[in-house]
Amino acid sequence: MCGASLPAASADVLAQNRRVSTPFMIEKTQRDAGRAWDKFYKANEDRFFKNRHWTDREFEELRQNDHDLLTHDTPVLLEVGCGVGNTVFPLLEKNAQLRVHCCDFSPRAVDMVTKHPAHDAERVNAFVYDLVKDTSLSAHLAARPAWPAVSTLSLIFVLSAIPPHEQVRVVRALLDHIPTGASVVFRDYARGDLAQLRFHTRRDAPWAEPSLLSDSHHWYRRGDHTMAYFFTRDEVERLFAEAGGVAGSVEEVVRTDTNRKTGAIMERRFIQARFRRV
Numbered sequence: 001m002c003g004a005s006l007p008a009a010s011a012d013v014l015a016q017n018r019r020v021s022t023p024f025m026i027e028k029t030q031r032d033a034g035r036a037w038d039k040f041y042k043a044n045e046d047r048f049f050k051n052r053h054w055t056d057r058e059f060e061e062l063r064q065n066d067h068d069l070l071t072h073d074t075p076v077l078l079e080v081g082c083g084v085g086n087t088v089f090p091l092l093e094k095n096a097q098l099r100v101h102c103c104d105f106s107p108r109a110v111d112m113v114t115k116h117p118a119h120d121a122e123r124v125n126a127f128v129y130d131l132v133k134d135t136s137l138s139a140h141l142a143a144r145p146a147w148p149a150v151s152t153l154s155l156i157f158v159l160s161a162i163p164p165h166e167q168v169r170v171v172r173a174l175l176d177h178i179p180t181g182a183s184v185v186f187r188d189y190a191r192g193d194l195a196q197l198r199f200h201t202r203r204d205a206p207w208a209e210p211s212l213l214s215d216s217h218h219w220y221r222r223g224d225h226t227m228a229y230f231f232t233r234d235e236v237e238r239l240f241a242e243a244g245g246v247a248g249s250v251e252e253v254v255r256t257d258t259n260r261k262t263g264a265i266m267e268r269r270f271i272q273a274r275f276r277r278v
């Protein structure tokens with residue numbers, strides 16, 4: 001199902017429990033984001049996220065037999081916020097020509113990419129990089145001088161981990177590193193997703209620091225101190241328009257799951273977008 005509006009019941013849930021965290025905690029959460037994700041990977045290793053075998057089904061840009069990754073003799077993907085490679089490795093397996101630059105600010109995650117049984121340094125350039133703080137992306141891409149320019153940039157559940165006031169700058173800096181004609185694929189959490197509703201329904205201890213990080217943005221701190229932002233379709237459209245230099249389409253995708261035990265209907269909501277560098 002695409003583009004469905006938020007049910008009234010979900011809007012009611014989002015109106016509940018809107019206490020905002022203290023300025024000190026908001027600042028600390030941003031400052032310590034890298035450490036929080038690194039701890040996440042220390043605790044979960046590669047067990048938390050499943051391999052994303054769906055990406056080439058959802059994005060023709062990632063299929064071997066469609067234009068982008070085929071018209072280039074050597075297609076090159078830049079996957080940012082790659083984690084332990086759940087997006088990267090299924091694509092490498094399906095497309096023997098593919099080369100991948102991938103980065104994450106968690107050294108543990110990048111280490112797990114390089115130790116993955118399917119890792120091959122001839123095809124994978126994995127490096128530690130903070131999308132908010134670092135500015136040396138060109139140098140990292142130049143570490144594989146024989147590879148052609150990036151043909152596809154992927155942002156899969158990473159922009160939601162970036163503070164809202166940094167998102168346009170981060171996207172603009174990435175777009176500066178891909179040539180005209182390259183494609184951009186994006187998937188991330190949408191407003192009203194089950195994960196967001198849970199922030200408003202769970203009962204924190206009365207003394208606990210609230211997880212909401214803004215009274216004007218749908219931005220939260222999880223229990224493990226990583227951040228999560230929930231986008232609308234219009235926001236993603238505006239964000240990429242403001243970053244500039246791309247044309248494409250943005251849609252909201254809604255998947256309904258039923259809890260087999262309780263019969264409760266759960267809505268997963270995502271924003272999915274495809275652009276081309278112009």
Ligand SMILES: C[S@@+](CC[C@H](N)C(=O)[O-])C[C@H]1O[C@@H](n2cnc3c(N)ncnc32)[C@H](O)[C@@H]1O
Binds near residue numbers: 049086
């Ligand atoms: C939900 S995971 C998604 C991983 C991967 N894209 C995938 O498809 O499975 C989000 C990733 O973004 C990374 N991340 C968050 N903020 C980042 C930043 N400022 N710079 C680089 N990576 C970041 C986290 O470390 C985490 O691995």
